[in-house]
Amino acid sequence: MADDWTLETIDLGRVRYREADALQRKHHAEVVAGREQSPAPQRLLLLEHDPAVITVSKRAGADTNLLASPEHLASIGVDLERTDRGGDVTWHGPGQLVAWPIVDLNRFGLGLHAWMRLMEQAVIDTLAEFGIEGFRDDEATGVWVKDDRDPKGAKICAMGVRVSKWVTLHGLALNVHPDLSQFGLIVPCGLLDRPVTSMHFAGAQVEVNQVQEVLKQQLSQHLSAKGVR
Template identity: 45%
Template structure:
């Protein structure tokens, strides 16, 4: 089993361009697995982890309701935002500047074959990272992602998640609000969940800005421990 994970940080990159790149890596791994099965081979499958920051964009998962986007195309244009229907699970999500987006494209057969465990590990990675900033983050029953003050009238979401998997290969991932402009969340019903707020790390810490690179380093360290993996860096290809 290959426990190495190729790490790439794409910086600020258009959503559609990044989605296409994810699909390319995803399909390359699937092709290796299909070839292994057909030809009875044992070629090693790669694992990838992509960090990226997107310009303003709303994405709707395959089970989502477009009515959860509260503005029309003209209003999106005025805000400099785009909208895409995509092939991950979950409902509507916002990505934008100041948010850390992570796309693990893993062959889970290199780690464990359990999608629920995979999602719980991604949540745990974020929970442990936020604990380093003295924040008590939690899961909310029946609601994927990471929350603060669960079970109170002040419950608020700080990290959204949505994945796609085929033949145990994953894509899409998580979006952690760090220095996000929370006003953009007012243009949708986040994840289709009404009457619950959204927050970001800088708001919770009472800071103007939080160091994104510091947050990324913490996330990667916890990922390595949880998945018993090790990262290798690769130069950006797109």
């Protein structure tokens, strides 16, 4: 049973948020419908949002962490979208690697907390491949790195998920070389005064396609280690 699943990687490239989200729903329905197949399909969507977009979660009060009006965002070419994931307010755009694993958690014996920790570890291990030491913050989901601006570190990877029928949606956003100034449009993830950074800022001059190759391997390896229930 340990090999009774496949993780199909789908590279969407640069894509508008609404188009990517529609594809995500389609693949989610296919994973749910195919959970009794052998091998059971699991999917991993890899993409960059273009144009840039700010997504606001369903969490109460998330709107207060949006620091720019919809009119201003439209004037600078930034989309604004509501989303059904967890988390708070997040910016996405070119130079940021977005990974949406669409995975049947029951098949791997994972609860939501364990799934979040698995994704964090996959990112930490990915960063290590490029000479960056990432770590968790017990008070805030995501992955962080050391940064002179804050003794607690700076966020390099944001996470927010939804689970429907025990199959995951949404996932993680790893800053490779985005325009960090655009994070000034929001309070990232609702964490006031916590800085945001990128792999380039941390010293790794890499491209998104290089990082996504490592990340998909890490996610697959960490899922394989869980076996199948």
